[in-house]
Amino acid sequence: MHPAYSVILFTVSSGAGYGMLFLMSILAGLGRLPIDPWFSWPAFVIALGLISVGLLSSLLHLGHPERFLRALTQWRSSWLSREGVLAIGTFGPAGLFALGWLFFEVDTQSPGLAIVLLSVVTAVLCVATVFSTSMIYASLKPIPQWCRGDVPYGYLTLSFASGALLLNALAALTGSTFDGISIVALIGLVLGYAVKTRYWRGIRAANPLSTAGSAIGLEKGTSVRSLDPPHTEPNYLQKEMGYRVARKHADKLRQFAYIVGFGVPVLVLLIGLGLSGPLLTALAVIAAVSAHVGIVVERWLFFAEATHAVTLYYGAESI
């Protein structure tokens, strides 16, 4: 599948934003979110900003962005529509939660029923939105690397890790005390590593789903070679579904994602556990930047490694 920049930016950016917002909601409900305005103002602005940038980026790749409201109508059957409804719906409770937290004197130890309720609703909607994003891909039967049960876990754990790393870096940069957030980030990274390892092993070990033979209605075992394509130049189907460039370097890119996305941030966070001051700040920033470079590569691979059934008509022997 063609890895469109807009979709990579959308999933990584909104994933990070929802991860931040989810953790802020949960930790606020538990009385663990710092009340310090130097921390909470940028935290809310960055979280909601990342979500908005992601959503705008996904709008940009539409042929008719001005008709986007129509995409909210088919939530009964379409995961894309559900995602749109949930993404827009999250802004309501999240906005009220942010207003309450920023403008009213909240006792962090016992935040009050209104804040707890808003934070719970916001957290649930964050998870539901990221889950819907992942199900857009996981529900597509022609793409065996996407139509898998572990795809939603990949999106959810990486969104969680991403949000935790950003909060950890922000707390260090603003000098706020945010006990345990680096541990939360470590847990997120380990979960993400486990899920992605399982996923990458799984897609390599999977048996072929369809063959060129079954694609043209011959017996499944029949050996079929493409002799003459229907057109001389690549068409929409090949440009959109037949992407090959990154697949060639998949092994190297996967190793890069492992090292930069998981190895470096885990190591840096572990070193930072016993430190404080400017060095800790630098390490927290390095962890966040490194992990997000890794997540962008992971998302690139998610698209580039995905093979679509239509490629069987254009030379692929099996998918």
Place this chain on the structure above:
Amino acid sequence: MTDLPATTPTRKLGLVIDLDTCVGCHACAVNCKEWNSGGFAAPLSDTDPYGAEPDGVWFNRVHSFEADTKGAGRTVHFPRSCLHCDNALCVTVCPTGASYKREEDGIVLVDEDKCIGCKLCSWACPYGAREYDVNEGVMKKCTLCIDRIYNENLDEAQRVPACVSTCPVSARHFGDLSDPHSAVSQLVADRGGQPLMPELGYAPVNRYLSPRSETSQAAALEPTADSVEGKFLQWVDRLLS
């Protein structure tokens, strides 16, 4: 609504394509482009049509494959278009209601005025039936020529999809595949018509008739030059071949 029809469509209009007789002439694809450039889904935009990298929207593409059938290789020409699936995922993934499957005849269509051009339906189709129109910013697909098959201004013989009407070897057949007595259903029953990629569960309506077995003919295609005796006859053989 992008839900599939609640009840099974009363009729299932579709195509039966005979891969044994198809000669791969692309006439069906060309006539499809010609008719539909002025039809329901018009225009079928082209980019750089006379340049180095021509591209454009086509609803019908003819591939040629080499297949090893029972030890003998043969060329299989394969026209590919929308199969109007019973379980059309391209319809249910649509977020706007632009894609729909008609209850009365099972035809899958796009309402271009509602399409936002998200391309998700083309990802959801394993058969590559949907092509994006970059000029219009919407998705396009085979309409089974709804503007011909119900068109009372045409002679009755012409009320078939453009691809069917133009096929010079009658490799394409159009009809109601839900009626077991229709000519197309009979063809499917007689020749063992196949659905494409049934393992994906789309339940396509269109069927393809596999090439007939041809073991005796393949055996007759042995090279003859080796058996010709004498220099002169070998020379004649070379001259004539």
